[in-house]
Amino acid sequence: MNDYVPIIDLSSRDHPRGRAALAERIGRACATSGFYVVVGHGVPAALVDRMHRVTNDFFTLPDAEKDLVATGPGVSGFRRSGGTTARSLDRDTPPDLCEAYAVHATGELDDRARARLGDHPATWKLANAWPARPAGFRATWQEYLAVVADLAADLVRLSARALGHPEDHFAGRFDRHVSSLVANYYYPRAHPPLPGQMRRGAHTDFGALTVLYQENDRGGLQVLDGDRWRDVPAVPGGFVVNIGDLMALWSGGRWVSTMHRVLPAGPGSPSRLSVPLFFQPNHDAPGDGRVTAGEWMAAKTAKLFTAG
Numbered sequence: 001m002n003d004y005v006p007i008i009d010l011s012s013r014d015h016p017r018g019r020a021a022l023a024e025r026i027g028r029a030c031a032t033s034g035f036y037v038v039v040g041h042g043v044p045a046a047l048v049d050r051m052h053r054v055t056n057d058f059f060t061l062p063d064a065e066k067d068l069v070a071t072g073p074g075v076s077g078f079r080r081s082g083g084t085t086a087r088s089l090d091r092d093t094p095p096d097l098c099e100a101y102a103v104h105a106t107g108e109l110d111d112r113a114r115a116r117l118g119d120h121p122a123t124w125k126l127a128n129a130w131p132a133r134p135a136g137f138r139a140t141w142q143e144y145l146a147v148v149a150d151l152a153a154d155l156v157r158l159s160a161r162a163l164g165h166p167e168d169h170f171a172g173r174f175d176r177h178v179s180s181l182v183a184n185y186y187y188p189r190a191h192p193p194l195p196g197q198m199r200r201g202a203h204t205d206f207g208a209l210t211v212l213y214q215e216n217d218r219g220g221l222q223v224l225d226g227d228r229w230r231d232v233p234a235v236p237g238g239f240v241v242n243i244g245d246l247m248a249l250w251s252g253g254r255w256v257s258t259m260h261r262v263l264p265a266g267p268g269s270p271s272r273l274s275v276p277l278f279f280q281p282n283h284d285a286p287g288d289g290r291v292t293a294g295e296w297m298a299a300k301t302a303k304l305f306t307a308g
């Protein structure tokens with residue numbers, strides 16, 4: 001595509017010399033747009049296909065069945081409304097044109113262990129809510145979360161190296177990570193959007209790093225470059241990676257957490273599915289110096305769901 005969102009082939013990441021070169025490229029991307037697309041990442045295509053299939057099948061179930069795993073608040077389990085993402089930056093818009101479903105890496109812990117994950121309400125303190133259908137949903141999501149979190153952890157190691165630290169510099173911030181695996185389902189619609197209404201409104205991600213699967217041929221994701229919106233390429237088999245607010249803060253201002261959005265689609269357009277893994281550190285990891293990482297992320301998430 002362009003130098004703003006480079007495509008980075010990770011297939012040399014197991015070789016020492018390969019890692020040095022990759023860290024260099026990642027560092028450049030994170031200082032420019034905060035976005036890059038990875039290929040050669042090693043996540044099996046069959047797993048991604050299975051993830052796509054069960055997730056799409058879930059969203060096409062009747063609403064009443066999906067509501068059985070609607071736990072709220074925030075996105076844990078199913079939400080008929082994925083919220084109003086632009087509110088995370090205090091901009092008021094009509095609600096996003098999407099449904100969402102989410103689980104958390106911590107959502108399988110017992111109640112007592114989850115209660116210890118911060119002193120404030122947070123989605124990662126809720127138990128995961130798994131739908132009974134389609135068959136294989138839970139096993140597929142758990143496998144995908146484990147495999148893509150491993151990839152994200154390696155990208156964090158390369159990021160540490162790119163910032164001039166030892167690769168394990170951030171490791172202690174992720175040994176109890178509260179990552180969230182989300183599916184955004186942008187449903188087809190018969191009528192046009194309201195003025196200012198997006199599939200996802202303009203926002204920056206709140207966590208450390210996001211690894212995003214997007215349906216190959218649908219498009220719509222854009223990233224801000226100065227005052228101009230650029231399309232992010234949907235590379236078959238690739239993932240879009242972007243850093244969130246926390247990694248930008250940890251970089252001491254050298255890296256950027258950049259605004260992005262998902263454009264609305266016209267009447268008659270097909271649905272679009274995207275699956276971001278928000279790789280989110282331990283709740284008590286450093287935030288912006290005033291609040292912890294957990295407080296930073298929980299405050300932003302809460303804004304998405306405040307009634308306007």
Ligand SMILES: O=C(O)CCC(=O)C(=O)O
Nearest residue numbers: 184200214221262274276
């Ligand atoms: O659907 C997409 O392509 C991106 C969604 C997104 O930015 C998000 O969920 O944070």
Ligand SMILES: [Fe+2]
Nearest residue numbers: 203204205260
């Ligand atoms: Fe995002």
